[in-house]
Amino acid sequence: MTVSTTTVTTRQPSLWRNRDFLALWGGQIVSTLGSRTSATALPLLVLAITGSPSSAGLVAAAGSLPYLVAHLPAGTLVDRWNRRRIMLTSEVVAGLALASVPVALWSNLLTIPQLMVVAFAQGTCFAFFGLAEQAALPRIVPTSLLPAALAQNEAKGRGAALVGPPLGGLLFSAGRALPFLADAVSYCTAAVGLLFVRKDLQAERTVRQESLWQETTAGLRWLWRSPLIRAAVLLVAASNLVFQALALVLVVLARQGGASAGTTGLMFGIYGGGGLLGALAAGALQRRFSPRTVIIGVNWIWAALLPLLALTSNPLLLGVIGGASAFLGPLWNVVFGTYQLSLVPDELMGRVGSAAMTLCWGVLPLGSIAAGYLLAGVGPAGTVLILTTVMLATALAATVSPAVRHAPPLPSGP
Template structure:
């Protein structure tokens, strides 16, 4: 769950020139075709959706495989740590390379790498071997390639849709991601109950679908580069500097980093709670299916909240909401009730993701898209790699109930700190562009 909140006065100074399509729309020119009729956007949307679905299926399969095969929460924490570690060590360099390399070609290579690693795990598990080092290596590779893919895909959106359709496109992308979770997480649980290797083999097939869709896209995913790449270290520093100068973005992302860390531990605690209550892997699927509806609702109403609540208000409200919801996980092992708790948490996260994604893509110059996305990923999600690791050891040392209450107390402290955030709001130009897109495009509804 991420959020992007640059201060408006700084963001306006950095905002790119108005897209020609947006200028034409303001001049009274006919609106462009619906996003559903935009061939390249549909292919990109479907391909990224397949990638997300495959990643969701395998992501839930890893902890299920380790906990049900070995009974070790600490081993599950190690595998989860390996999957989340790229957020800490890969983000910055991935962003710089996304700005340097051909983004479409890079996404194709990412799909190939994920396909091969998922197939390797599936073949190993099918043969009856559950090797923690192999699972850790595969999870790290898939997590790393997913970062490259995500940064490239987010930067590519503005090149396949007109400027005035960007809010609707980003809302559609967030809904796609939530749908992948809604379908992928329970599907991963069900596939695991059928055969331990099935989720990983399914993931390999999903990446194949994404690969084919990328090969069919015609448009370029970046502006023409007029300058040769410079010093990589200097480019990394430029991306960090641009991001860090946005005052509200800086402090808001630090707050989100803390909440992401806590949610990693809470997600692992959820599996242990269900397991201790006598539930099965399928029960985890029920919980994720219920929570996924909240994510979908949040994504589809994202532009609604953007027009009515400031960035600061969304972030504070989200932190307070999460602080109220987290301790409820320790009070029940009922999958439906736990699903409702995670439903509300997912809705909050989706609204924040839509608002942040639209804003970041809209104001960041194309040459900095990858680096700014990588910098924000490092700040917002880098610490999350420690959440799964710490959560696994805390669960073994203190038990599920005490661990959940500890996580909830830390979230309450973050919610109090969020009240100190400086004021920030969307630039007026972005607010105007979001309103007609949400009102007229069916994808935004």
């Protein structure tokens, strides 16, 4: 009797064979690039039609206001409503808002209030879409591929940050309406990509008995009761405060070194290039180091790099030091994001995500304000030393945190 044996090989899941992820990610590459393009052109447009930096500041404030006022309620609504519809509606509304700019320009009807409304609408749509996309990601890719998916999203954002500003400047030089028209088209492209995502983007919902306020605060309560997520959010908020302040410090240091506007742009290009390289390497690096090593180690490396900025005013060296810091950011984000997506229950995903973003991003205006006062009071070198002290305290807090020291491995199951 002959016994026949058949060897069955199981194909490992691959992000690049995941049709739904590729449809979503591909559309967002175009949309994110478009957003970076119009973000660069918007202050240029305001200054071109008014010559007023204060008007440019008002428009910028209108665009960032949703990050503070919309994130918490958006998280609750993302958990209540259909995530696919939220994402599609966000893309369409943002696209229509951006399309109104070239129409108003061609009609000679463009006003600062309109640009403020457009900026606010775009920021609000960004908040809703980002939370819905983050909450839907675990439904699109298996758990084992979440770090890789987050790394690709990091690369998408970092790449757009590198290419978008010069593209926005180029298009604006060719025609004031072009960057906004291009962004409107990019939103339409992303909406079409969403139509090819076939999977259900959320679990079945139970009938809700709580008020909107109770549901909104449920995300904050869950976050605060989770030691690891709470520690990670506080560490991210502290580092965001430092690096938001650092952006202005770099400009002042570069000017002290006699840098022109072009050289300053090159400095930030090097800075952004470091972030892009880090995003491309984040997927492989997170497999080589434990989450505990990443969380603690990245903060200590940042604390070691920051004081180097006080030793030079050469814009290229400043860009290299900043780029080295930016290289580590995506790795940190991948580890934090993977924990968040794997530990938070699906029905709370939007609310916990919105609570985390509010805490992490809510410090950004404080960083800018603090940088201005510190630069005026103690100068750039003194400001760097103070920021280094904050970063040292953050690294020390990460090191002694029981939640961080006992952080579990990242999930590797299906």
